[in-house]
Amino acid sequence: MPIYEYICEKCGSVFEELESVTNRDKPHECPGCGEKKGRRIVSTFSAKSGGPTFTGGSCGRRGFS
Numbered sequence: 001m002p003i004y005e006y007i008c009e010k011c012g013s014v015f016e017e018l019e020s021v022t023n024r025d026k027p028h029e030c031p032g033c034g035e036k037k038g039r040r041i042v043s044t045f046s047a048k049s050g051g052p053t054f055t056g057g058s059c060g061r062r063g064f065s
């Protein structure tokens with residue numbers, strides 16, 4: 001299962017939960033205050049772990065008109 005990040009709307013704590021896709025958008029219990037106010041953070045996965053970078057290989061789309 002993927003790990004999702006949640007932020008508590010009550011106390012502002014950010015926490016991670018291992019959660020299935022079907023349950024990821026349900027409110028999650030905050031480990032800080034115990035309220036079920038954890039709202040999922042939609043992470044920008046391009047910022048994490050680099051990802052594949054394409055260097056070169058753009059196959060010369062310049063020059064055609």
Ligand SMILES: [Zn+2]
Pocket residue numbers: 008009010011012013030031032033034035037
């Ligand atoms: Zn909280």
